[in-house]
Amino acid sequence: MSDREEDKKAGGTREVHLELLVGKAVRDPNDKRVGLIEEVLAEEQHGEWVVKEYLIGAAALLERLSAWPVGRGILGLIRKKEYPGYRVPWDKLDLSDPGRPRLTCAVEELEKFAPR
Amino acid sequence: MDEEPLDLIKDVLDNQLVDLHGRRMGKADGIIIELRKDGPPRVAYIEVGGPTLAARLHPRIGKWATSLAKRFGVGAEAYRIPWSKLKSVGIDIVVLVDAEKTPVLAFEQWLREHVVSRIPGGKT
Amino acid sequence: MKKALSIALGILTSIGGFLDVGAIATAAQAGAAFGFQLIWALLLGTLCVIFLVEMSGRLAAVSGHTLADAVRERFGFRFYFLQYVIEIIVDFLVLGAEIGGVCIALQLVTGISFQWWALPVAFVLWLLLWKGTFGLIENGVALLGLVTLVFVVAVVMLKPDWPAVMSGALPSLSRHDTAHYLFIAVSIIGALVSPYLFFFYSSGAVEEKWDKSYIGPNRAIAVIGMGFGSVVSLGVLITSAIVLFPKGIQVESYDQAALALVAPLGFLGFVLFAVSLGITCFGAAMEVGLDQAFITAQAFGWNWSESQKPAKEARFSLIYTVMIFLSALLMVAGIDPLQLTLFTMALTATILPVVIVPFLVLMNDEKYVGKFRNGIISNTVVVLIIGLAFVLAVVAIPLEVLGGS
Numbered sequence: 001m002s003d004r005e006e007d008k009k010a011g012g013t014r015e016v017h018l019e020l021l022v023g024k025a026v027r028d029p030n031d032k033r034v035g036l037i038e039e040v041l042a043e044e045q046h047g048e049w050v051v052k053e054y055l056i057g058a059a060a061l062l063e064r065l066s067a068w069p070v071g072r073g074i075l076g077l078i079r080k081k082e083y084p085g086y087r088v089p090w091d092k093l094d095l096s097d098p099g100r101p102r103l104t105c106a107v108e109e110l111e112k113f114a115p116r
Numbered sequence: 117m118d119e120e121p122l123d124l125i126k127d128v129l130d131n132q133l134v135d136l137h138g139r140r141m142g143k144a145d146g147i148i149i150e151l152r153k154d155g156p157p158r159v160a161y162i163e164v165g166g167p168t169l170a171a172r173l174h175p176r177i178g179k180w181a182t183s184l185a186k187r188f189g190v191g192a193e194a195y196r197i198p199w200s201k202l203k204s205v206g207i208d209i210v211v212l213v214d215a216e217k218t219p220v221l222a223f224e225q226w227l228r229e230h231v232v233s234r235i236p237g238g239k240t
Numbered sequence: 241m242k243k244a245l246s247i248a249l250g251i252l253t254s255i256g257g258f259l260d261v262g263a264i265a266t267a268a269q270a271g272a273a274f275g276f277q278l279i280w281a282l283l284l285g286t287l288c289v290i291f292l293v294e295m296s297g298r299l300a301a302v303s304g305h306t307l308a309d310a311v312r313e314r315f316g317f318r319f320y321f322l323q324y325v326i327e328i329i330v331d332f333l334v335l336g337a338e339i340g341g342v343c344i345a346l347q348l349v350t351g352i353s354f355q356w357w358a359l360p361v362a363f364v365l366w367l368l369l370w371k372g373t374f375g376l377i378e379n380g381v382a383l384l385g386l387v388t389l390v391f392v393v394a395v396v397m398l399k400p401d402w403p404a405v406m407s408g409a410l411p412s413l414s415r416h417d418t419a420h421y422l423f424i425a426v427s428i429i430g431a432l433v434s435p436y437l438f439f440f441y442s443s444g445a446v447e448e449k450w451d452k453s454y455i456g457p458n459r460a461i462a463v464i465g466m467g468f469g470s471v472v473s474l475g476v477l478i479t480s481a482i483v484l485f486p487k488g489i490q491v492e493s494y495d496q497a498a499l500a501l502v503a504p505l506g507f508l509g510f511v512l513f514a515v516s517l518g519i520t521c522f523g524a525a526m527e528v529g530l531d532q533a534f535i536t537a538q539a540f541g542w543n544w545s546e547s548q549k550p551a552k553e554a555r556f557s558l559i560y561t562v563m564i565f566l567s568a569l570l571m572v573a574g575i576d577p578l579q580l581t582l583f584t585m586a587l588t589a590t591i592l593p594v595v596i597v598p599f600l601v602l603m604n605d606e607k608y609v610g611k612f613r614n615g616i617i618s619n620t621v622v623v624l625i626i627g628l629a630f631v632l633a634v635v636a637i638p639l640e641v642l643g644g645s
Contacts, residue, residue: 015160018147019172022125022316040149041121042159049199050156051149052121064126065314065601090156130313130320132541143541145317164541172317207304224542227554237370238550238557 028103051090059085085113132208141215165194250461252382258469260524261341262431262585267473268497271480276408281425285432286470288625296438297458300445303608307442308538333584335528336570340577341521344494348514362568381523390512391475397504419639429629430588435595436531443534533559589633
């Protein structure tokens with residue numbers, strides 16, 4: 001996509017396509033893969049909608065697809081505990097290159113995310 | 117809209133868009149956020165259109181579709197609906213826009229006038 | 241009262257959706273080649289389709305989503321696009337086979353080759369959809385479809401050996417021609433569990449604005465409608481098994497299948513076979529043609545409706561117009577309708593997982609179906625049958641293609 005051209009138009013602000021961000025691997029400051037972006041949470045602040053946090057990891061995907069009940073319901077295919085997932089606050093994810101999203105903090109600082 | 121955080125991917129992306137008259141006007145093919153220096157990213161637009169979808173299949177298909185759309189002009193290019201025009205997010209996303217007046221239905225209108233109405237029984 | 245009527249019509253039309261060229265052709269083949277031995281495949285297919293039709297109605301009634309809408313929404317455009325392309329290809333072949341069924345029926349009655357009928361049949365199909373009278377026609381076709389009860393009548397007249405029939409209900413391997421046996425078993429399941437049915441049925445339910453009060457009626461429609469269709473298919477299989485199997489007549493064309501009704505009913509049986517084939521295939525062809533337009537419109541969020549004027553939904557109308565014409569070309573080209581049918585039905589079995597697995601995920605998602613989500617029984621039954629059909633298809637199709645030609 002012509003993300004970069006659009007940046008110049010917007011002047012100062014940068015645009016990111018969320019639909020293309022989904023499924024991108026997030027790396028930590030040491031270039032280690034943490035997980036894939038699966039969900040983006042938004043909330044209303046002072047009359048406008050803003051991004052609150054990003055959910056990454058297999059747990060977030062399973063949550064998004066609501067795949068728990070089927071997996072459990074059929075054959076116990078999916079065991080609940082083994083899947084990592086994290087909540088990344090908006091200011092802890094560097095999107096200056098949307099193709100390579102990067103954490104600005106250590107993984108240990110992130111809140112764990114567990115599906116229902 | 118309510119106070120709960122909104123799951124943008126699960127609850128907005130790929131949902132049906134309906135205009136203020138209840139007319140279906142495409143799906144939420146893309147969501148655009150604006151990164152800002154001094155605050156959280158702003159949820160800016162919902163995008164509708166072939167090029168947006170094509171880019172999701174593969175970047176190269178996306179580029180090809182975007183250049184193709186430029187040649188066809190209005191209606192083929194992606195159309196942006198400002199987030200502030202969203203009225204509600206439920207089974208469908210209701211937006212405060214008149215679909216018939218947007219380029220989203222340009223091809224539909226062209227087909228209606230040039231093809232369908234020329235076939236007997238096609239008119240209203 | 242209005243609801244009672246709509247339930248009655250729902251049952252009728254779901255019979256129409258169940259009985260089509262695939263159901264008749266595969267049942268006739270099975271009976272002729274293997275006697276009662278494949279009845280189990282028909283029963284498994286019926287059980288599976290009852291569960292799945294019920295689910296697609298329940299999804300629509302509780303969530304207000306059609307199956308296609310829900311899949312794109314939940315699994316994203318990339319996955320939906322894959323499913324969509326596969327479904328369009330299979331629908332294209334199925335529609336060709338259904339149009340072929342109507343053409344063969346006309347050939348049986350008039351003696352004029354089916355190829356000549358393809359375009360006229362396609363034109364009439366298109367005209368009825370274009371005129372926007374689908375509901376009316378659908379109900380008419382469904383009522384006329386009751387003529388297929390002739391197969392049940394024939395079974396009664398032929399006085400089958402019931403214990404032998406029952407023994408076919410238990411799965412067993414054939415002593416001869418195992419590859420062909422499995423291929424036909426797969427075709428039967430593929431013919432009954434047609435993905436278009438679920439997309440179509442859920443679209444109809446959303447269009448009629450079903451709500452939670454339809455959950456009960458929906459169950460009745462699924463069980464009675466599919467059950468009735470199954471009884472007729474069993475009738476086809478049993479008559480073929482009694483009449484054709486002992487004489488060693490393999491059904492290689494539809495006129496041979498018609499012989500199954502000639503034995504008990506004479507020339508009338510021949511005519512009724514042609515009429516049954518023609519009507520069921522015509523009804524199914526309308527549904528498949530509309531289904532292609534439904535899933536396309538729902539892929540991209542266009543207006544769609546069974547009964548709007550084309551001007552209100554130009555793109556939607558264009559899709560079925562083009563697809564009906566393209567599918568008719570398969571018949572114009574002279575592809576054998578029976579071979580096309582059997583091949584397409586077996587192919588359907590291989591694509592079932594792509595359609596059914598996401599469907600099951602949705603049916604377990606509280607966000608879509610709330611407390612009306614699937615129980616462990618419906619999940620397990622559907623997964624096992626679809627899994628079995630898929631495995632058999634992967635094994636049997638290559639064997640059939642290698643050995644059959």
